[in-house]
Amino acid sequence: MRPFVYERPTSVSAAVAMASHAGAGHVPPTAADTQFIAGGTNLADYMKLGVGRPDRLLDLNTLAEPALRKIRTSDDAIRFGALVRMGEAADNDDVRRRCPLLADSLKLAASGQLRNMATLGGNVLQRTRCEYFRETSWPCNKREPGSGCAAMEGVNRQHAVLGTSDSCIATYHGDFAQALIALDATVDIEGRRGKRTLAFAKLHRLPGETPNIETDLAADEIITAIEVPLRPWSGRSRYLKIRDRESYAFALASAAVALDMEGQTVRSVRIGLGGVATVPWRAVAAEDALQGKVLDEAAAQKAADAAFADARPREHNAFKIPLGKRTLVRALLETRDMKV
Amino acid sequence: MSDAKISSGLSRRMFMTASVSAAAAMPLATSPTRAAQPASAKPAQPRDLSAVSMRINKQSYNLALDNRTSLLDALRDHVGLTGTKKGCDHGQCGACTVLVDGKRVLSCLSFAVMNQGREITTVEGLASAGGELHPVQQAFVDHDAFQCGYCTPGQIMSAIGCINEGRAGSEDDIREYMSGNLCRCAAYPNIVAAIVQARDEIRRA
Numbered sequence: 001m002r003p004f005v006y007e008r009p010t011s012v013s014a015a016v017a018m019a020s021h022a023g024a025g026h027v028p029p030t031a032a033d034t035q036f037i038a039g040g041t042n043l044a045d046y047m048k049l050g051v052g053r054p055d056r057l058l059d060l061n062t063l064a065e066p067a068l069r070k071i072r073t074s075d076d077a078i079r080f081g082a083l084v085r086m087g088e089a090a091d092n093d094d095v096r097r098r099c100p101l102l103a104d105s106l107k108l109a110a111s112g113q114l115r116n117m118a119t120l121g122g123n124v125l126q127r128t129r130c131e132y133f134r135e136t137s138w139p140c141n142k143r144e145p146g147s148g149c150a151a152m153e154g155v156n157r158q159h160a161v162l163g164t165s166d167s168c169i170a171t172y173h174g175d176f177a178q179a180l181i182a183l184d185a186t187v188d189i190e191g192r193r194g195k196r197t198l199a200f201a202k203l204h205r206l207p208g209e210t211p212n213i214e215t216d217l218a219a220d221e222i223i224t225a226i227e228v229p230l231r232p233w234s235g236r237s238r239y240l241k242i243r244d245r246e247s248y249a250f251a252l253a254s255a256a257v258a259l260d261m262e263g264q265t266v267r268s269v270r271i272g273l274g275g276v277a278t279v280p281w282r283a284v285a286a287e288d289a290l291q292g293k294v295l296d297e298a299a300a301q302k303a304a305d306a307a308f309a310d311a312r313p314r315e316h317n318a319f320k321i322p323l324g325k326r327t328l329v330r331a332l333l334e335t336r337d338m339k340v
Numbered sequence: 341m342s343d344a345k346i347s348s349g350l351s352r353r354m355f356m357t358a359s360v361s362a363a364a365a366m367p368l369a370t371s372p373t374r375a376a377q378p379a380s381a382k383p384a385q386p387r388d389l390s391a392v393s394m395r396i397n398k399q400s401y402n403l404a405l406d407n408r409t410s411l412l413d414a415l416r417d418h419v420g421l422t423g424t425k426k427g428c429d430h431g432q433c434g435a436c437t438v439l440v441d442g443k444r445v446l447s448c449l450s451f452a453v454m455n456q457g458r459e460i461t462t463v464e465g466l467a468s469a470g471g472e473l474h475p476v477q478q479a480f481v482d483h484d485a486f487q488c489g490y491c492t493p494g495q496i497m498s499a500i501g502c503i504n505e506g507r508a509g510s511e512d513d514i515r516e517y518m519s520g521n522l523c524r525c526a527a528y529p530n531i532v533a534a535i536v537q538a539r540d541e542i543r544r545a
Contacts, residue, residue, distance in 0.1 A: 003386035006407040006453050044449045111520020116443045247519035
């Protein structure tokens with residue numbers, strides 16, 4: 001690991017100001033000299049591997065603002081401070097009751113230890129687990145722009161089938177993000193140019209020709225809060241995650257589903273898909289296919305077909321298309337049958 | 341580093357590691373850490389040592405550490421508490437689990453410097469002063485919940501966290517909430533049985 005300077009800013013504005021001294025220009029946060037650390041579960045790992053190479057870390061755990069550590073529920077939204085730990089959010093009674101999908105997506109992620117460490121702000125920014133990204137001896141356009149992609153013709157069983165490009169097929173492995181994108185969440189961001197609120201769907205960028213640019217964030221920007229609106233579909237919602245083993249593994253395929261039903265008919269539906277795409281994935285075509293329809297197995301299957309219509313498999317990951325479809329069908333039917 | 345601790349019959353190895361970190365910590369007694377450094381001071385350099393104070397198993401420690409030092413390496417190499425084990429060193433196996441402020445975390449993924457002022461509990465801090473084992477330790481012995489034993493300190497610390505979190509309900513719950521602790525000997529059935537026993541004993545207490 002490269003040596004680094006460690007500092008403890010005491011407020012968001014101080015942290016942002018400290019960041020702004022370094023990393024000028026359009027350097028993505030993941031390549032900046034000065035980087036923020038919170039739970040550290042992703043960044044410390046990547047620093048050990050030589051993938052993360054900051055010269056200076058700013059510890060966000062010393063920020064004083066109480067709102068960063070609070071979960072606030074009102075009639076129409078749940079607001080998470082960015083430093084709330086995954087485990088705390090997963091166990092929060094309001095969250096579990098009012099939007100089970102959020103709690104499930106957190107509970108089924110990582111392990112008890114990691115959930116005690118990892119923050120929600122850091123969780124949504126976690127980087128891919130692509131083996132060729134993690135091991136620095138391989139070419140990787142995300143790690144070394146222009147070097148090529150070893151996963152294309154390599155062992156790509158874990159890789160994405162949606163949102164891929166000729167430069168990158170690395171999967172976005174997070175779970176919470178699939179719930180957030182399905183539920184129309186927003187993120188509050190603070191940087192040296194001030195504050196802004198961004199649709200969660202706009203936070204992550206498709207790899208395209210620049211897979212090294214993963215998010216819309218600048219190097220001096222910090223996520224301070226995540227807000228999830230509560231809507232008629234929030235209570236009837238769940239997260240289904242399919243893995244190689246029962247627990248403590250990344251999704252091969254997952255589905256975040258929220259349903260507003262009128263009898264057997266879909267009034268409104270929200271769908272996120274995990275384990276299959278390069279970024280948090282909203283399955284808009286599948287939602288459109290279900291709108292106003294009676295939700296039975298045939299309708300769910302049609303929606304799943306629509307969700308994967310543009311899927312592009314590689315040598316080892318074609319199984320994710322039928323698996324992803326079956327995951328979505330099951331999630332839709334189980335969500336329909338929830339007692340709310 | 342308390343002198344009392346050093347002179348209280350520790351092994352030679354532990355005495356030496358403790359002395360080294362005590363010596364390394366000394367110059368910092370007169371030089372403020374970078375976190376508290378005035379703006380006019382020379383900018384911090386990546387290889388500077390940082391002063392870190394922690395309570396470990398109810399003892400205070402003042403360490404001078406390279407910022408890259410994980411909490412795991414600080415415990416093992418600087419404090420001499422080698423009960424906490426290094427398995428994967430990447431947050432995948434759980435062998436390095438300790439309690440920080442009562443919560444189970446992975447010490448391999450935590451930079452020691454980020455634990456300033458925290459209360460750390462390792463497997464060495466569980467038994468009573470009289471040598472009576474913690475109920476989870478005793479249950480692991482009673483149920484033969486290990487073969488090689490390498491994952492055991494992490495399993496025990498994680499089990500304490502799991503029980504404290506109220507997640508040791510059914511055996512399925514235990515398996516789910518202990519899934520971050522791998523055992524390559526696959527002693528899982530006995531580990532689950534041990535946690536059930538310890539859970540009941542802790543509930544009764």
